[in-house]
Amino acid sequence: MVEHNGVVLVLSGPSGAGKSSLINKIADDIGEYYFSISTTTRPMREGEEEGVHYHFVSKEEFKKDIAENNFLEYATVHENYYGTSLNPVREALNKGKLVIFDIDVQGNTAINNRLGDITTSVFITPPSLSELKNRLESRATDSKEVIENRLKMAKREIQRTSEYEFLVINDDLDIAANVLRQIAITARLKIPYDRINRFVQKWENI
Amino acid sequence: MVEHNGVVLVLSGPSGAGKSSLINKIADDIGEYYFSISTTTRPMREGEEEGVHYHFVSKEEFKKDIAENNFLEYATVHENYYGTSLNPVREALNKGKLVIFDIDVQGNTAINNRLGDITTSVFITPPSLSELKNRLESRATDSKEVIENRLKMAKREIQRTSEYEFLVINDDLDIAANVLRQIAITARLKIPYDRINRFVQKWENI
Numbered sequence: 001m002v003e004h005n006g007v008v009l010v011l012s013g014p015s016g017a018g019k020s021s022l023i024n025k026i027a028d029d030i031g032e033y034y035f036s037i038s039t040t041t042r043p044m045r046e047g048e049e050e051g052v053h054y055h056f057v058s059k060e061e062f063k064k065d066i067a068e069n070n071f072l073e074y075a076t077v078h079e080n081y082y083g084t085s086l087n088p089v090r091e092a093l094n095k096g097k098l099v100i101f102d103i104d105v106q107g108n109t110a111i112n113n114r115l116g117d118i119t120t121s122v123f124i125t126p127p128s129l130s131e132l133k134n135r136l137e138s139r140a141t142d143s144k145e146v147i148e149n150r151l152k153m154a155k156r157e158i159q160r161t162s163e164y165e166f167l168v169i170n171d172d173l174d175i176a177a178n179v180l181r182q183i184a185i186t187a188r189l190k191i192p193y194d195r196i197n198r199f200v201q202k203w204e205n206i
Numbered sequence: 207m208v209e210h211n212g213v214v215l216v217l218s219g220p221s222g223a224g225k226s227s228l229i230n231k232i233a234d235d236i237g238e239y240y241f242s243i244s245t246t247t248r249p250m251r252e253g254e255e256e257g258v259h260y261h262f263v264s265k266e267e268f269k270k271d272i273a274e275n276n277f278l279e280y281a282t283v284h285e286n287y288y289g290t291s292l293n294p295v296r297e298a299l300n301k302g303k304l305v306i307f308d309i310d311v312q313g314n315t316a317i318n319n320r321l322g323d324i325t326t327s328v329f330i331t332p333p334s335l336s337e338l339k340n341r342l343e344s345r346a347t348d349s350k351e352v353i354e355n356r357l358k359m360a361k362r363e364i365q366r367t368s369e370y371e372f373l374v375i376n377d378d379l380d381i382a383a384n385v386l387r388q389i390a391i392t393a394r395l396k397i398p399y400d401r402i403n404r405f406v407q408k409w410e411n412i
Contacts (some may be wrong), residue, residue, distance in 0.1 A: 117368070128412040158406050162323070162399050169405075179395060186392035189385060193368050199375070200364050206334040 006093030007190050008115050009033075009183075010101045010108050010164075013124035014154035016135045018170040019102055022124065025177035030184040034092035036101045039065075042080035055085070073103075073110030084111075093118075098188060105160045117196075120187035122180065123164040127171040129154065212299030213396050214321050215239075215389075216307045216314050216370075219330035220360035222341045224376045225308055228330065231383035236390040240298035242307045245271075248286035261291070279309075279316030290317075299324075304394060311366045323402075326393035328386065329370040333377040335360065 011019050023035070039055040041062050050056055057065075062081045065071060074083030084101070092099045101111060108121050126132040132154055136147045161167050166183055170176040191199075217225050229241070245261040247268050256262055263271075268287045271277060280289030290307070298305050307317060314327050332338040338360055342353045367373050372389050376382040397405075 125409070128408075129410045130412065155410060158409055161406060162402050166395055167397050167402055167405075182392050183395060186388050189372055189389060191373050196368050196373055199373075200367060202334075203331070203364055204335045204361060206336060 005192055005195060006096050006099060006118065007187050008093075008099050008101065008111060008119040009187050010103060010111055010119060010121040011124055012103060012105055012108050012121070012157065012164065014126070014132055014157060015150050016132050016139075016154075017124040017126055018135075018173060018176070019124055021173060022168075022170065022177050022180050023100065025173065026181040026184060029181050030098055031188065032096070033098040033100055034088070036084055036089060036099055036103075038082055038103075039071075039085055040080060040082045042078075042082075072114055073107050075104075075106055098184065105157050105163065108163065117193045118190045120166070120183060120190065121164040122166045122168055122183055123158075123161045124168045124170055124176070124180075125154075125158060125161070127169055131171075211398055211401060212302050212305060212324065213393050214299075214305050214307065214317060214325040215393050216309060216317055216325060216327040217330055218309060218311055218314050218327070218363065218370065220332070220338055220363060221356050222338050222345075222360075223330040223332055224341075224379060224382070225330055227379060228374075228376065228383050228386050229306065231379065232387040232390060235387050236304055237394065238302070239304040239306055240294070242290055242295060242305055242309075244288055244309075245277075245291055246286060246288045248284075248288075278320055279313050281310075281312055304390065311363050311369065314369065323399045324396045326372070326389060326396065327370045328372045328374055328389055329364075329367045330374045330376055330382070330386075331360075331364060331367070333375055337377075 011023075013019060027033070037051060037055055039057055039062065041057060041059045044050070044056050048054065059081065062083065065083070065085065066074065070086055071083040072086045072089055074081060076082075084103070084107070089099055101107065103111065112119055112121065126135060129151065133147070133151060136142060136150060142150065168176050168179050168183075217229075219225060233239070243257060243261055245263055245268065247263060247265045250256070250260075250262050254260065265287065268289065271289070271291065272280065276292055277289040278292045278295055280287060282288075290309070290313070295305055307313065309317065318325055318327065332341060335357065339353070339357060342348060342356060348356070374382050374385050374389075
């Protein structure tokens, strides 16, 4: 078989869909992975940690990285920048890791444009908007306003579910984890175009 | 979860890649499937059976089916027609089956245009052209001329491997079967756009 290579798993879906719980459930079964941490210029909030929730940088640093083409993708939301640095992703891919992104619908488009050959995309959603509302309210970490915003965003994002290869409805956590585990393990089997091309070139001559 | 639905698995690759052996190896593990039988206007050859190797029809019948839009895809090769009838595929999909196509690169394009949302495509290849030649010669069913033609076609088709979601290099049959089994089981998880759309429409109101 062709030697091992890094691949990408994009997870999108509303905050409250259960992405983190699902990743925790399958983490031991999907081999070595790297969870991509986004970079942002927004201020650190209480309870957040540098390098865990985000890499926090100044606007100047962010703009410099844009100019130097250091982002796989970036976007502005409410005058703050959010982006994914290319270097750690490239490094993880070179080590043959599964790189997992928790990223929005726009981010998925950007990643597919750059790394579509090795990317598997999954949209994760709670079974209904009312269930999402319940979950966000019961975890009690967000203000009413933040919850309203998350629900509005969820309504917009779910309209674009069909841009993903897979839709996982997280109703029962164990069932959803079984589905996502299956998808993540198969995601490993994608082979990058450049490696395919090298194989094809060799193919006629050995 | 969303109710069960039919999905498509396209297998392409040169004659001699081992597609039939691989399907036999995994047949017990992939749930109910329907292996699509092509329709052709070329004469039946010795050892071939109607409904097993092909559906054999006259040119008049074939043209009538084209006119009535009864083909999922069709093509002409050496003045003979080859095609896939829509009806049995649609029936199998409605029963929630995995529909398997053994079809060429053009056929894969056509199926992806029509059923891309539920299609998983796999290119299966022997590890090298010389190994393909060995296999074709040692099975001794084809004339020298037919083998030469198959090798020419293989060289052309392998150039388009990157149009497939997965490349499976059939060097060791057991390893290749494990890979294909994994892909086929995950192929089951694809959900058709129309079902996703119905889910999204319901999603906000339950």
